[in-house]
Amino acid sequence: QVNLVESGGGLVQAGGSLRLSCGHSARTYSGYNMAWFRQAPGKERDFVAAISMRNKAYYADSVRGRFTASRDNAEKMAYLQMDSLNPEDTAVYYCASNMKWAYPGTAASDYNYWGQGTQVTVSS
DSSP, rough: OOHHHHHOOEETTTTEEEEEEEEETTTTTGGGGEEEEEOTSSSOOOEEEEEEOOOOOOOTTBBTTEEEEETTTTTTTTEEEEOSOOGGGGEEEEEEEESSSOOOOOGGGSSSEEOOEEEEEEEO
16 A cells, blocks of 8 residues: 655745645655646646656646656655746645556556645735
8 A cells, every 4th residue: 555645735926936745655666656636626637747767757738847846766755846836826736656667647547546635825
């Protein structure tokens, strides 16, 4: 059983920054891909970013150039640095994990394990 624990959400003004963190419980964390999704009220859960087990990053078009996904295998952590935030980024953010080889995937159905979610609110 893999557990993911997120932290770092909060309230920020437009143009500001936040960093989300996600802790992973697997002993073999380096063999897992990590991803971030977000879900706004009344909308579907959308892909935001992923960082593969090979440390390759993938981004949704809406966040590319503003968000940065990273990982620390020694600490079994994944991070999402969010800069130049705007009100459209307001959502509950979830970290997710899988062991897919070659490409981590951008669909929620690609991921087996999920964090509890953390609220990010960007005020205008």
